[in-house]
Amino acid sequence: MNTKAVVDRFEGQKAVILVGDEEEQLVVDRKKLPVGTKEGHWLRVEVRDDVLIAAEFDEAETARTKERIAAKLSRLRKGEHRSC
Amino acid sequence: MFVSAEITARVRSGPSESAPVIGAIPRGTLVQVIERQGDWCKVTCSLLASEGWVHGTLLAESMPAAPPTQMPAPAPVIAGNLEVHFVDVGQGDSILIKSPEGKTALIDGGDTDTGIVSYLRSQGVQALTLVVATHPHADHIGGLVEVLRAFPVDEVVTNGVMHTTSTYERFLDAIADARAIYTEAKQGDVLQLGSLSFHVLHPQDPAGSDLNDQSLVLRLVHGQVAFLFTGDVQPEGQASILGSNLEVGADILKVAHHGSRTSSQSSFLSEVEPEVAIYSCGLGNSYGHPHPETIAALERAGAAVYGTDVNGTIVVTSNGSSYRVAAAKQSQAKASPVVPVAPSPVPTTAKPTAPTIEVLSLTSPIDHGANATLSIKTAPGAACTITVYYKSGASEAAGLGPQNADGSGVATWRWKVGTRTTPGTWRIVVTATIAGQRTTRNIDFEVR
Numbered sequence: 001m002n003t004k005a006v007v008d009r010f011e012g013q014k015a016v017i018l019v020g021d022e023e024e025q026l027v028v029d030r031k032k033l034p035v036g037t038k039e040g041h042w043l044r045v046e047v048r049d050d051v052l053i054a055a056e057f058d059e060a061e062t063a064r065t066k067e068r069i070a071a072k073l074s075r076l077r078k079g080e081h082r083s084c
Numbered sequence: 085m086f087v088s089a090e091i092t093a094r095v096r097s098g099p100s101e102s103a104p105v106i107g108a109i110p111r112g113t114l115v116q117v118i119e120r121q122g123d124w125c126k127v128t129c130s131l132l133a134s135e136g137w138v139h140g141t142l143l144a145e146s147m148p149a150a151p152p153t154q155m156p157a158p159a160p161v162i163a164g165n166l167e168v169h170f171v172d173v174g175q176g177d178s179i180l181i182k183s184p185e186g187k188t189a190l191i192d193g194g195d196t197d198t199g200i201v202s203y204l205r206s207q208g209v210q211a212l213t214l215v216v217a218t219h220p221h222a223d224h225i226g227g228l229v230e231v232l233r234a235f236p237v238d239e240v241v242t243n244g245v246m247h248t249t250s251t252y253e254r255f256l257d258a259i260a261d262a263r264a265i266y267t268e269a270k271q272g273d274v275l276q277l278g279s280l281s282f283h284v285l286h287p288q289d290p291a292g293s294d295l296n297d298q299s300l301v302l303r304l305v306h307g308q309v310a311f312l313f314t315g316d317v318q319p320e321g322q323a324s325i326l327g328s329n330l331e332v333g334a335d336i337l338k339v340a341h342h343g344s345r346t347s348s349q350s351s352f353l354s355e356v357e358p359e360v361a362i363y364s365c366g367l368g369n370s371y372g373h374p375h376p377e378t379i380a381a382l383e384r385a386g387a388a389v390y391g392t393d394v395n396g397t398i399v400v401t402s403n404g405s406s407y408r409v410a411a412a413k414q415s416q417a418k419a420s421p422v423v424p425v426a427p428s429p430v431p432t433t434a435k436p437t438a439p440t441i442e443v444l445s446l447t448s449p450i451d452h453g454a455n456a457t458l459s460i461k462t463a464p465g466a467a468c469t470i471t472v473y474y475k476s477g478a479s480e481a482a483g484l485g486p487q488n489a490d491g492s493g494v495a496t497w498r499w500k501v502g503t504r505t506t507p508g509t510w511r512i513v514v515t516a517t518i519a520g521q522r523t524t525r526n527i528d529f530e531v532r
Binding site: 041 | 505
């Protein structure tokens with residue numbers, strides 16, 4: 001399980017995950033994801049031939065990304081991106 | 085003759101209540117009747133792009149008196165037309181709005197790499213005053229990243245709800261790089277686009293874990309013509325909007341969440357009372373959008389239903405007192421439901437024949453990481469499925485959902501052959517079913 005993926009959204013009983021740096025979309029049964037998976041969670045996955053073979057939580061990546069994105073959002077809210 | 089309807093008379097493409105609504109003309113408008121059929125009159129007038137049918141009870145020989153009910157004073161209308169383009173971006177939403185004075189706004193941008201930038205260029209768009217992201221799912225913001233990199237954008241408005249995907253992070257980066265004003269809107273706010281105002285109906289206070297349900301919902305009023313843009317708002321959000329006592333009535337409704345089963349609560353529809361309902365989704369999507377129960381509910385509510393999957397891009401043009409709807413493609417009459425043929429005790433001579441499946445085009449050989457397309461021709465209206473079998477099993481790529489063949493019998497799927505796909509020759513299994521008769525066809529394609 002050497003590939004990163006993130007859960008973009010749920011659509012009924014399906015989950016849309018974005019796999020790898022290419023953000024390739026797979027539409028998988030929610031049941032194939034770890035119990036308790038939520039939108040926005042990062043996973044370590046094994047994907048072969050556009051088929052999800054295995055997935056587990058990547059708590060560290062989820063926390064890291066959340067922190068980094070929250071900082072970017074905060075800059076936008078303060079308008080810092082518009083000041084030189 | 086004059087229109088004597090209380091507010092507007094619906095104009096239909098044929099002399100029947102079930103014919104699609106192609107426009108509406110306000111009370112007091114002078115029309116010319118060019119043909120009659122039963123209770124229906126075929127009319128022309130300067131407000132209509134083409135002739136259409138109006139029920140005779142909505143017309144009178146003489147100019148009607150002032151409206152029978154107290155009408156709210158119409159908002160001042162700038163001369164010129166408002167255009168609202170529900171752009172065909174496959175599975176996703178993207179709506180381009182051109183104000184009468186030529187200012188432009190974009191609500192959502194479809195998913196990554198689905199063509200919104202080239203559509204905007206084809207429409208002569210050079211800059212956008214306003215870009216709205218209803219919520220941070222990839223099928224709404226993916227294309228906005230490309231838009232922000234391709235055009236000058238004055239202001240980006242979101243609901244302020246954070247996501248943790250790479251797509252969302254690229255969206256924030258693109259806003260920063262564009263140095264666009266960044267604003268978060270909530271219920272009660274008003275967004276200006278020239279003379280036009282978007283009233284924000286939702287969310288009240290973004291909270292909770294369901295990103296869809298916190299979608300920005302906007303109501304746009306142009307004179308007497310109102311639009312409601314609902315993002316992917318869910319039943320709870322719809323109930324919350326109704327509880328706010330804000331005006332929700334709209335002539336044209338952008339159906340929530342791609343027409344999914346939960347997208348259109350009957351309580352919501354009965355308050356909105358749409359004449360035209362437009363959903364946005366891709367043919368052969370993997371989610372069963374739109375849901376047949378939703379289409380039925382919209383039709384029961386009296387709306388003429390359009391979808392970008394069957395109609396392509398749909399453009400609504402308003403002059404402030406009436407509007408017209410133009411679709412890139414005419415939707416085919418709905419295929420008759422497939423009824424299982426009951427076994428007959430006596431063999432009949434004419435046994436229903438199974439549909440044929442002809443391959444019109446297939447991208448093969450194809451490099452892994454590229455987009456593949458398969459187009460087939462079968463019986464018009466046939467229910468078609470596709471499965472792409474690789475070494476590890478059936479592909480879970482988006483876009484491989486079932487679909488009905490169009491009026492010419494054509495069905496087309498587009499999907500990405502992932503970068504992790506094993507090179508080789510792989511099998512695609514296509515089925516087509518009509519009147520209980522199924523045909524299966526195996527097609528091989530080569531991945532390099």
